[in-house]
Amino acid sequence: xxxxxxxxxxxxxxGIADAAGAAVLQQQIAxxxxxxxxxxxxxxxxxxxxxxxxWQSSLQPAWYWLDDxxxxxxxxxxxxxxxxxxxxxxxxxxxxxxxxxxxxxxDVELGRTATGAPVxxxxxxxxxxxxxxxxxxxxxxxxxxxGVDIEPLSRCGNLAEIASRIxxxxxxxxxxxxxxxxxxxxxxxxxxxKEAMLKAAGVGLGLEMCGFTAGxxxxxxxxxDRSSQIRVDMLGPAADYLAAVALxxxxxxxLVRLRPD
Numbered sequence: 040x041x042x043x044x045x046x047x048x049x050x051x052x053x054g055i056a057d058a059a060g061a062a063v064l065q066q067q068i069a070x071x072x073x074x075x076x077x078x079x080x081x082x083x084x085x086x087x088x089x090x091x092x093x094w095q096s097s098l099q100p101a102w103y104w105l106d107d108x109x110x111x112x113x114x115x116x117x118x119x120x121x122x123x124x125x126x127x128x129x130x131x132x133x134x135x136x137x138x139x140x141x142x143x144x145x146d147v148e149l150g151r152t153a154t155g156a157p158v159x160x161x162x163x164x165x166x167x168x169x170x171x172x173x174x175x176x177x178x179x180x181x182x183x184x185x186g187v188d189i190e191p192l193s194r195c196g197n198l199a200e201i202a203s204r205i206x207x208x209x210x211x212x213x214x215x216x217x218x219x220x221x222x223x224x225x226x227x228x229x230x231x232x233k234e235a236m237l238k239a240a241g242v243g244l245g246l247e248m249c250g251f252t253a254g255x256x257x258x259x260x261x262x263x264d265r266s267s268q269i270r271v272d273m274l275g276p277a278a279d280y281l282a283a284v285a286l287x288x289x290x291x292x293x294l295v296r297l298r299p300d
Contacts, residue, residue: 269286
């Protein structure tokens with residue numbers, strides 16, 4: 040049985056986690072996933088995107104769904120905004136996984152790899168989590184590898200300075216003739232696709248992005264593992280962010296944008 044933190048300070052001043060409120064949050068997430076056609080154990084690859092600013096009223100019940108290790112990682116963050124985003128990211132991640140895997144959320148055993156990536160213990164499925172500023176992206180697939188990355192468009196500004204570190208030589212020509220704003224968006228698009236691939240490979244930023252290509256929708260060799268192939272999809276147009284997922288080539292991908300009811 041899952042116990043909420045007994046010490047009010049353990050949840051950063053938001054009060055003792057409320058089991059009733061936590062149950063309401065769980066039902067809200069499950070309801071949205073059902074309406075989006077995401078069935079428990081349905082076999083789809085699922086990516087969920089959320090804006091933490093829209094979920095601020097759920098911060099207190101969200102604490103209930105964090106385990107001790109996650110609470111510790113939250114409290115090590117210096118900025119309140121970073122703490123809040125992590126609380127919501129960890130809680131929504133666990134609730135999405137519980138629904139997709141057909142398990143009680145706290146029965147989902149989430150570990151971490153040496154690079155800090157989430158890993159499902161004792162489960163033939165893979166998951167990935169990305170959060171940047173106020174944005175959250177969660178991926179889960181029945182395959183052995185999946186990676187997701189989300190970045191706000193506000194991060195476009197400084198990418199031109201490191202274009203040579205992002206682009207493979209075969210991709211560098213794609214920047215020719217682009218206006219500055221188009222070039223920056225193109226580079227951010229490459230960044231999220233390559234970050235997703237590196238997460239799927241389980242190496243984080245352990246490999247240089249300029250060492251491999253990341254064509255959208257193409258069948259690609261996984262960085263660091265020439266025996267594995269993967270597909271990289273951009274996750275649809277959005278006003279303020281770019282996101283991508285790397286997953287098994289044959290996956291049936293479902294995208295859900297979570298918003299409070």
